[in-house]
């Protein structure tokens with residue numbers, strides 16, 4: 001699968017009260033190519049149930065599910081995985097999930113982290129946060145120049161995250177982002193129709209470039 005386009009990430013607060021599946025389905029209908037299940041709770045039974053439902057939804061839309069942080073859950077479901085710098089060994093995850101699995105790595109704002117992640121077998125390299133993020137305000141910053149330097153040096157697709165909106169996404173894509181990862185500007189919406197509309201607008205930015 002070509003890693004390019006909208007990368008939607010779930011948020012347990014924004015998608016509470018029965019919104020998870022309808023809002024995610026709207027994002028997929030609007031063209032999201034990757035979906036990350038990001039749930040920091042330790043409610044394992046609910047996490048498994050939700051992740052299974054999301055995997056099946058993704059399958060119906062030709063998209064791929066990525067589980068955040070949790071190698072065990074990703075292995076159990078046979079889906080992709082996103083690992084941050086504190087989330088365990090990327091090469092061990094690659095060995096366990098196999099060569100075809102999508103495994104992404106957080107590289108904050110540092111080219112050195114990206115080079116290491118690439119050497120360890122990452123499928124994509126995620127930089128950010130690029131802008132103020134209400135979801136993760138304390139995330140280390142990354143610069144637009146870094147994105148250009150990474151694009152020139154590394155063949156892996158680059159993902160841009162952190163405060164991404166419809167206004168600032170075009171610049172990220174111009175500077176080399178193959179995917180834009182979005183939480184708030186996608187899912188802080190009044191209803192599913194609005195999510196679909198936003199997902200479509202984000203996705204169309206890629207058609208134009």
Ligand SMILES: Cc1ncc(COP(=O)(O)OP(=O)(O)O)c(N)n1
Pocket residue numbers: 007036038068069082083084085086087104105106126127159161181
């Ligand atoms: C696509 C993408 N990029 C970066 C992150 C952040 O991962 P991490 O640094 O491990 O922080 P948490 O998301 O686990 O709080 C991500 N999840 N997805």
Ligand SMILES: Cc1ncsc1CCOP(=O)(O)O
Pocket residue numbers: 128129132133134135136139161162163164181182183184185
């Ligand atoms: C998980 C994560 N890592 C860096 S910023 C961020 C949050 C992105 O969410 P938003 O799109 O709402 O800024």
Ligand SMILES: [Mg+2]
Pocket residue numbers: 068069082083084085087
């Ligand atoms: Mg993490």
